[in-house]
Amino acid sequence: MYFAARDARTPWAVRLLALLVAAYALSPIDLIPDFIPVLGYLDDVILVPLGLALVLRLMPPPVMVTARERAEAVVDRPVSVAMAAAFVLAWVIVLFGLGAWAYRRFS
Structure with a gap:
């Protein structure tokens, strides 16, 4: 997702959505605080994957192909x-x- 969002061919709206999903996933502030039993983690378990799925669905296919190739090249580094x-x-x-x-x- 990182490489796809940084690609120049990615529409700005998809970039913004990817940034918002990443910010929500890493943010200590949630819609439902984590200390509330079950519901606190349920929003993270539902909203983050749905946001990622939406970003993947809106991302142009050629951009995803290039991003996957770049990600695999990074994984192969020593x-x-x-x-x-x-x-x-x-x-x-x-x-x-x-x-x-x-x-x-x-x-």
Whole structure:
């Protein structure tokens, strides 16, 4: 969806819809707050896939073909396992530090 929305052949209305769907999916603000049991997550489970399906339906087919090719090329790039391990280690250290701080502060 990212590559299709950034293609110059994509109509501006479809680009805007793709942006709105992505913003809603990533936004901490929902139509129904997540702390409400069942309904809080139900809007995410229904609205985001419906928005994506609408964007895919409105997207011109040649744009989707090009976007899929570009996405597959990105997936085939080499991945640095060492860098991924470094990020995970950094997060573990940060979380451990926060946990130790919280334990000392509230004990």
